[in-house]
Amino acid sequence: MAPRVGLTTDRLTQAGAELADETGFEEVTVSALARRFGVKVASLYSHVRNSQDLKTRIALLALEELADRGSAALAGRAGKDALAALANVYRDYAREHPGRYAAAQLRLDPATAAASAGGRHSQMTRAILRGYDLTEPDQTHAVRLLGSVFHGYVSLESGGGFSHSAPDSDETWSRVLDALDALLRNWPAPQPESEPEQQP
DSSP states (O other): OOOOSOOOHHHHHHHHHHHHHHHOGGGOOHHHHHHHHTSOGGGGTTTOSSHHHHHHHHHHHHHHHHHHHHHHHHTTOOHHHHHHHHHHHHHHHHHHOHHHHHHTTOOOOHHHHHHSTHHHHHHHHHHHHTTSOOOTTHHHHHHHHHHHHHHHHHHHHHTTTTTTSSSOHHHHHHHHHHHHHHHHHTOOOOOOOOOOOOOO
16 A cells, blocks of 8 residues: 555544544554554654554544534523533534544543643533532532533443343433433532531
8 A cells, every 4th residue: 555645643633533433542553543544653753752642632632522512512502401412412422433532531631631622621511500500619519420420321321331221221311311400400508517526
């Protein structure tokens, strides 16, 4: 196979993302990408430093794509409508792009994370919460809860965890969103800390 010209970091990142969706994020390496383009591994090192650098770039791409989809889905929506819209963005993206979704969970170093679209995800969740009567620190607790439920459900579903029993996972997903909406509308008040028992 003749080497392909015009390789760029962006093109390699996009190809790496496609490879992740096809074979799994863990299988993405510079060597695998070189085979995909029919070039020597060494020719890619002027564009990506190593496999970890490539995976980080794919993670940043996935976070950006998810944030863009989320922003578009939330436009003009509030309350439960916004909650369901954002939840479905994550679920649909995981179904369409399983490798990229896995990449979006990659742990990034603090500087890279701060410069990534990760912050937009938190902002989108907080935008949903403006439709509910939550103040800090409960808002942060709720952001963490929603992220945990969205990612946990999507991960279990994509791993086939709900495919062998009734009811259908779509029905459960709908009920989960109903339950989250009810919880956010009736968020429990913090319990006062109990006084330590006095020693005799």
